[in-house]
Amino acid sequence: MAEINKSPAFWRSFPIFEEFSKELVAEVATLAQWRKWPSGTVIFQRGDDGNYMILVTEGRIKLSLITSQGKELSLRHLEPGTLLGEMAVLDGEPRSADATASILTEGYVIGKSEFMNLITRNPDAAEAVMRYLCKRLRETTDQLETIALYDLDSRVARFFLATLRHIHGDELPDEASLHIALSQTEIAGILGASRPKVNRSILSLEEQGAITRKGNVIDCNIRRLTHLAEPDED
Incomplete structure (x- = not known):
């Protein structure tokens, strides 16, 4: 088991935490658990419960959907420094896509109940998370615009x-x-x-x-x- 990184700069390198105070970042670090996924591992599938999010530190994870015709639609490729699974953690809905380790991948897992408890107790953290989600929505709009126009x-x-x-x-x-x-x-x-x-x-x-x-x-x-x-x- 890898030692949990306690550097505030490390945790703030993930956009969802970049506005968190030093104290909140330290609390986030106590919630994290290190994980490793061999290449080809299906980490979660569309429809699964969203009971944790993942902070990728090494490797690459593919987010994809399988169409009704059996064709795979690639949505995103998540590399070190990126986060996935946070939407299901925050809105309580099932996973919206499949996540597969493209290569040997490592990262930290933070559970839903622990994270929701943290932001419920800290209004500043909740506001920072809302701003992060708005930014994500704008990025998604830009991606759709790129494909369509x-x-x-x-x-x-x-x-x-x-x-x-x-x-x-x-x-x-x-x-x-x-x-x-x-x-x-x-x-x-x-x-x-x-x-x-x-x-x-x-x-x-x-x-x-x-x-x-x-x-x-x-x-x-x-x-x-x-x-x-x-x-x-x-």
């Missing part, structure tokens, strides 16, 4: 920019590099397209000077990527 070149460009903003914040440098752990098939699932079409779009971005690929590393020209992400803003 933009051509695939723009969607791929927006995906790269969104990933960069998770690393650098809203103020991006002129040039930045990305290490993409996802396969093109996984990216295609996120963007609602086929793998061959995503591959063609990545080639198109490369031909237009927006990116340069060096193995799994992608060097990004932010100005050109932004131009492709918002083609109607000229």
Whole structure:
């Protein structure tokens, strides 16, 4: 069993806790239990009780749905520093998607009753959680807008920019590099397209000077990527 990380900076690196006081962060740390999931482990399935949330520290977890035709729809790929399962913990509803460890994954689990007790006793924490949920809703709206309103070149460009903003914040440098752990098939699932079409779009971005690929590393020209992400803003 791994030792629980007690660093306030560590816990605040997860967006849901970033506004928590030092005392609240310390209490969160006492609620956490370390877990490990081998590659391929189904962590939970749609319809399961939402009695805990997970803070990912190593590895990657895929959130997906199985359609009525038996096709898997990839929703998100959660990497270190991300949180999942919090919606079911907070609203009391069943899990809304399947969660599977794509590779060997580690993280902390926080139980529903313990977390709800914490925020019920601390109004400041409850307000911080509400602001976090509003931000998540805006991100979901942006993702749906990307799929519905933009051509695939723009969607791929927006995906790269969104990933960069998770690393650098809203103020991006002129040039930045990305290490993409996802396969093109996984990216295609996120963007609602086929793998061959995503591959063609990545080639198109490369031909237009927006990116340069060096193995799994992608060097990004932010100005050109932004131009492709918002083609109607000229």
